[in-house]
Amino acid sequence: MKSKSIFFSGGMGLFLFSLSIFASLAGCSSAGRTYEATKSAFDSNDAGKMVEYYSPNVGYNTEEYNIINESGFQSVSTSPLSTFAADVDTASYANIRRFITDGELPPADAVRIEEMLNYFYYDYPQPKDDEPFSVTTEISxxxxxxDTKLMQIGLQAKNTDTTTKPSNLVFLIDVSASMDEPDKLPLVKNAFLLLCDELKENDTISIVTYAGTDSVVLEGAKGSDKKSIMSAIEDLTAGGSTAGSDGIKTAYKIAEKYFKTEGNNRVVLATDGDLNVGITSEGELIKLIKKEKESNIFLSVLGFGTDNIKDNKMQSLADNGDGNYSYIDSRFEAKKVLSDELGANFFTVAKDVKLQLEFNPKFIKGYRLIGYENRVMDDQDFNDDTKDGGEIGSGHRVTVLYEIADKDSPMNIGGDLKYQSTNETDSDEFLNIAVRYKNPDSEKSMELNYPVKADSIKPEMSENMKFASAIAETGMLLRDSEYKGSSSYESVLSLLDSISDIKSDESKAEFVELVKKMADMPKSDK
Structure with missing residues (x-):
């Protein structure tokens, strides 16, 4: 996937990026930016207390994001299958929150709607019997x-007991000069100290750092030796260039050395993604991480910082390294990722998870997958076990939205094929959802199928669907999507206001306040 850099300086406002990139900024018109510490959100330990999100005083920006080519409508007569890899990353939402709390709209390519959706909790049922997932569908x-219907798919992973499973964790921490900011290394240290509170006695912890060179700070420490682990973290300092590829190789080598056959083996990378020594290109990093993951060691990428974060590199490492990607902008977020949702983020229950939907032309003439643009796969790759899918952890939820044009819709989706015909069956199934996955220690996939009946259309949306719809609508507004239709921040707020228990969920309550800020911003599309 292509990526682009966004460069601009403070002072005289010297622009160093092309007009096409400027157009993608979706309302970020300020050339130079000077940040001050801002506050937002609710502290989970104190419902009335605000949480500080770090914003350093920096006047330049070299952030990088992968280009997103938004999915359009597909004709069922020519493309009856929709195939994509599962994704549980949440980095985009936390990064968007950082922009909004700083009074700016994010660049369009920083807005990944699937990560916005998957940041939040949805009330999906637990799987039955021995199945690893439950799949819930709703159409309204x-x-x-x-002219369209909206379909929500909720995939819920089984909650497993993670307390008895030993972990072999390697903390791979960027200590280069670019990490010498309040929202970087100091926050990294706070985050890993929070993680130390979750360690079990039979866990094994190693710490590798990298700057100009890589260094093994701690190797093979027992989880019970929290004093040594915490002391090693607290003593970290920043300085030097960024030889991230060397650090990655060393971290995986140590993870293999202490590999736990029946345990959780994972490298936890904390960085701003600004790699400038050794392997630095996104393509070469992907090759490296694909090679390293063959050891059956999983990856968690934690992104930190502002103004020079390389989101494209961190996302690619996670997507290609059997991993997940979170963005940490506060202790609140660190606690969410490394404590509250530790099981989901660190304990994989299914890997290479793929979804394939087959739409019945008897009922549906077109569809559009909302988000997941960088996870779309060729249809034939669904059954190919050599093709990578997504990793899902204990209790993880995957939320997917499709916009559907049924047979009664006046939309013109595209002409029928000239030399082939679409044969309609007598089935009363609206569509079929196939889920393919591998157990964490296996390379052979299994498939589950979930047919959706045509009578599943509901006159009113559930609370789950109202919130997911509000998220998607907000994402389309931020991206200035050509498919946003009648979307507005006012309609989003109205939909959120109709959710009875939204204030009981702190993250969702915070989202309401963020939408209010978006609605008041200049050049926002109201």
Missing amino acids: SCPWNP
Whole structure:
């Protein structure tokens, strides 16, 4: 996937990026930016207390994001299958929150709607019997397009007991000069100290750092030796260039050395992604991480910082390294990722998870997958066990939205094929959802199928679907999507206001406040 850099300086406002990149900034018109510490969100330990999100006083920006080519409508007569890899990353939402709390709209390519959706909790049922997932579907009217329906798919992973499973964790920490900011290494240290509170006696912990060169700070420490682990973390300092590829190789080598056959083996990378020594290109990093993951060691990428974060590199490392990607902008977020949702983020229950939907032309003439643009796969790759899918942890939820044009829709999706015909069956199934996955210690996949009946359309959306719809609508507004239809921040707030228990969920309550800020921003599309 292509990536682009966004460069601009403070002072005279010297622009160092092309007009096409400027157009993608979706309302970020300020050339130079001077940040001050801002506050937002609710502290989970004190419902009335605000949480500080770090924003350093920096006047330049060299952030990098992968280009997103938004998915359009597909004709069922020519493309009856929709195939993509599962994704549980949440970095995009936390990064968007950082922009909004700083009074800016994010660049369009920083907005990944699937990561916004998957940041939040949804009330999906636990799987039955020995199945690793439950799949819930709901179809209702689309709030922003009167000619389509909206379908929500909720995949819920089984909650497993992670307390008895030993972990072999290697903390791979970027201590280069670029990490010498309040929202970087100091926050990294706070985050890993929080993680130390979750360690079990039979866990094994190693710490590798990298700057100009890599260094093994701690190797093979027992989880019970928290004093040594915490002391090693607290003593970290920043300085030098960024030889991230060397650090990655060393971290995986140590993880292999202490590999636990029946345990959880994982490298936890904390960085701003600004690699400038050794292997630095995104393509070469992908090759490296694909090679390292063959050892059956998983990866968690934790992104930190502002103004020079290389989101594209961190996302690619996670997507290609059997991993997940989170962005940490506060102790609140660190606690969410490394404590509250530790099981989901660190204990994989299924790997290479892929979804393939087959739409019945008897009922549906077109569809559009909302988000997941960088996870779309060729249809034939669904059954190919050599093709990478997504990793899902204990209790993880994957939320997917499709916009659907049924047979009664006036939308013109595209012409039928000239030399082939679409044969309609007598089935009363609207569509079929196939989920393919591998157990964490296996390379052979299994498939589960979940047919959706045509009578599943509901006159009113559930609380789950109302919130997911509001997220998608907000994402389309931030991206200035050509498919946003009648979307507005006012309609989003109205939908959120109709959710009865939204204030009981701190993250969702915070989202309401962020939408209010978006609605008040200049050049926002209201």
